[in-house]
Amino acid sequence: MTPFSRSWTALLAAVAGLPDEDFERPSGCKGWLVRDLVCHLVIDAQDVLITLVTPADTEPTADATTYWNLVGPPTGDPLDALIPRLAAAYGDPALLKFHLDDVGSAAARAAGLADPAARVSTQDKVLTAADYLSAYVLESTLRHLDLIAHLPSAPQPPTATLAVARAALEKIAGAAFPGELPDTDVLLLGTGRRTATAEERTALGGLAERIPFVLG
Incomplete structure (x- = not known):
């Protein structure tokens, strides 16, 4: 946990510390401003809350690795188009910050109170609360990197969780990335958030032809 x-x-702390003007800057998600990404994080927080109070009475069908699916390029989820309109409706970034802090803090409390062995259901899968929250480390770390993609002064994700997220991506991919590549670069390259340089492609070897790993 x-x-x-x-x-x-x-x-949550990175979002809380952003000045208002940064909400109009681009994020690491193509076509989304920072405010759009923060609006999406509100929905992420709601998903965590909903999942943790959706018990399952069957055996787990997934774990922290198999929770994720390797999918093709995005095909245009209707929610992706809705998010910018929802984000714009907030108007004042302070309102968006408040909503994320409110729902996000509740999600954090719910995670802290959850029984790690409890079985929960989400996306037609059953897994333990511990595995679900472990899987979400990759999601929250990638979203943190998306948030600060064009904000060089914003705080980075914790070093420890970058390492956990990298290990999770390697398990999903079924392959280890070269040890000389920093965790942040592995996550950005491995999920297609940036293109590998010639030197990095050499280091990646056969993996260069397999990336990006698009998760769904």
């Missing part, structure tokens, strides 16, 4: 708490708390 600790990696989730660290990654999620760091993400």
Whole structure:
């Protein structure tokens, strides 16, 4: 549970510390401003809350690794187009910050109170609360990197959770990335958030032809 708490708390703190003008800057998500990404994080927080109070009475069908699916390029989720309109409706960034802090803090408390062995249901899968929250470390870490993609002075994700997220991506991919590549670069390159340089492609070897790993 600790990696989730660290990654999620760091993400909420990064948003809380943003000046209003940064909400109009681009994020690491194509076509989304920072305000759009923060609006999406409100929905992420709601998902965590909903999942943790959706018990399942069957055996787990997934774990922290198989929770994720490797999918093709995005095909245009209707929610992706709705998010910018929802974000714009807030108007004042302070309102968006308040909503994320309110719902996000509740999600953090719910995670802290959850029985790690409890079985929960989400996306037609059953897994333990511990596995669900472990899987979400990758999500929250990637979203943190998206948030600060064009904000060089914003705080980075915690070093420990970057390492956890990297290990999770390697398990999903079924392959280890070169040790000389920093965790942040592995996450950005491995999920297609930036293109590898010639030197990095050499280091990646056969993996260069397999990336990006698009998660769904």
